[in-house]
Amino acid sequence: MLGGPQIMNFRRFLLIACLCLIPSFGNAVTPMVAAGYRQTIALKNNGTLVAVGNDSAGQLGLGRVVLSSTPQEISALSQVRTVEAGIDHILALRQDGTVWAWGSNRDGQLGDGTTITYAYGYVIAPDGFGIPTGSRDVPTPAPVQGLTGVVAIAAGHRHSIARKQDGTVWAWGANYSGELGHCTTTTIQSTPAPVPGLGRVVAIAAGNSYTLALKQDGTVWAWGDNSSGQLGDGTTTNSCTPVPALGLNGVVAIAAGSLHGVALKQDGTVWAWGFNRNGQLGDGTTTDRRAPVRVSGVSGVAAIAAGGFTSLAIKNDGGLWLGELTSGVRLEMAPPSSSVASPPKSPN
Numbered sequence: 001m002l003g004g005p006q007i008m009n010f011r012r013f014l015l016i017a018c019l020c021l022i023p024s025f026g027n028a029v030t031p032m033v034a035a036g037y038r039q040t041i042a043l044k045n046n047g048t049l050v051a052v053g054n055d056s057a058g059q060l061g062l063g064r065v066v067l068s069s070t071p072q073e074i075s076a077l078s079q080v081r082t083v084e085a086g087i088d089h090i091l092a093l094r095q096d097g098t099v100w101a102w103g104s105n106r107d108g109q110l111g112d113g114t115t116i117t118y119a120y121g122y123v124i125a126p127d128g129f130g131i132p133t134g135s136r137d138v139p140t141p142a143p144v145q146g147l148t149g150v151v152a153i154a155a156g157h158r159h160s161i162a163r164k165q166d167g168t169v170w171a172w173g174a175n176y177s178g179e180l181g182h183c184t185t186t187t188i189q190s191t192p193a194p195v196p197g198l199g200r201v202v203a204i205a206a207g208n209s210y211t212l213a214l215k216q217d218g219t220v221w222a223w224g225d226n227s228s229g230q231l232g233d234g235t236t237t238n239s240c241t242p243v244p245a246l247g248l249n250g251v252v253a254i255a256a257g258s259l260h261g262v263a264l265k266q267d268g269t270v271w272a273w274g275f276n277r278n279g280q281l282g283d284g285t286t287t288d289r290r291a292p293v294r295v296s297g298v299s300g301v302a303a304i305a306a307g308g309f310t311s312l313a314i315k316n317d318g319g320l321w322l323g324e325l326t327s328g329v330r331l332e333m334a335p336p337s338s339s340v341a342s343p344p345k346s347p348n
Contacts, residue, residue: 029081029095034155036085036103042071043083049074049092057088059103061141064285084153092141097149099162100141107158108190109173112145115190144172145191154256156206162192169195169213177209178240179224195223198242205306207256212243214254219243220263228259228298229290231273236290245273246291257306263292264304270295270313278309 002070034041050071051060061074079095089103089110101110108115144162147170152163159173159180171180172194182197195213198221203214210224210231220232221242229236232245245261248271253264260281261273269290272281279286282295295311298321303314313321 002067032082034083034085034090036090037087039085039088039090039103040085041074041085041090043080047079047081047085047095049077049080057104059085059088059090061090061102063140071270072090074141082153083155084155086160087157089155089158089160090141091144091153091155091160093150093153093162094323097151097165099144099147099150099153101144101160102141104158107156107174108188109158109160110142111147111160111172111192113191115188147192152204154204154206155212156256157208159203159206159209159211159239160192161206161211162211163201167200167202167216169198169201169204169211171195171211174209175240177225177238179206179209179211181211181223181240186281188243195242203254205254205256205261207306208258210256212254212256212261214263216250218248218250218252218266220248220251220254220261222261225259225271228275228288230256230259230261232261232273232290232292234291248292253304255304255306255311257311258308260306260309260311261292262304262306262311264301264313268300268302268316270298270304270311272311275309279308280311281308287293 029045029047031045032043036059037060040052042050048110051062052068052071054067060068062068062072077092077100080092081095082093084091085214086109089101092100094100109331119337147162149165150162151165154161156179159171162170171190172189173184175188175189180189182189182193189200198213200216202216205212207230210222213221215221221244223239223242226236231243234246248263250266251263252266255262257280260272263271271294273289273292276288277286281289281293282342283293284296298313300316301313302316305312
């Protein structure tokens with residue numbers, strides 16, 4: 001499961017999506033695009049969503065649809081502030097602080113108290129076999145149970161994360177590697193629960209089966225799968241409790257690839273750790289790193305993003321730095337046109 005083509009494609013699409021931001025020109029909602037493995041969801045500046053692509057698990061939220069090759073509005077949801085895509089599940093944060101979800105739910109990642117996925121008039125059981133349900137329609141987006149006051153969301157492979165206004169982090173879905181921060185024998189959590197011992201969080205990010213959190217003091221904390229050192233704690237041991245990424249302080253933004261983490265410091269430098277077989281850590285090697293290392297030759301950075309096996313930085317002058325998927329080389333690109341939104345200078 002880890003690092004396979006499916007994950008790589010999902011994160012590559014997510015990386016491309018971050019480049020599609022356009023200015024809101026004073027609107028309360030900033031348009032954005034979120035892409036999963038086979039579906040794309042776009043947030044318009046009026047707070048509505050449009051969807052296109054494959055709907056095998058109901059991830060388009062359009063009803064009984066198998067495939068849509070043209071964007072269609074998700075009429076059941078409005079006043080959306082931000083949207084995130086997992087492999088085949090979607091999260092949307094509304095302006096009232098509630099979180100809505102739809103699509104695959106085999107690991108409880110929709111947070112509705114079940115592990116049932118509805119698609120094509122069938123209930124898709126956890127073993128992948130459909131149980132006929134007569135005239136049942138594909139569900140439209142539904143609220144995640146018990147979540148209010150949410151200000152940020154993140155979608156991992158099969159788990160979901162939310163940050164509340166009070167700085168706490170809540171998690172639900174798959175917990176096979178401890179990615180929910182819940183040290184229990186339960187591998188599936190179908191309703192949100194707080195990550196114990198974690199507060200004053202200002203940003204979150206979710207990778208394949210691990211999670212990152214940025215605290216108000218500029219430190220980065222991580223939990224879940226650590227097979228490639230993606231927790232940054234100097235080991236390759238999984239952790240079901242948050243552990244600090246070694247030597248990181250003064251961090252203002254974080255990003256999670258499939259198996260690697262990226263951090264932007266206040267001084268404009270970029271640091272990375274974890275899986276590095278494709279050179280995505282930008283340290284001039286293809287050696288996995290269990291602790292953060294500085295990305296060489298890159299400074300003056302204003303924003304970062306992580307693809308499956310790729311890292312990207314937007315510089316203060318609008319130029320782009322990209323770590324290639326295969327060779328690990330860095331490409332310096334000219335500043336983008338004015339149609340691309342100015343990158344944020346601080347986390348959400």
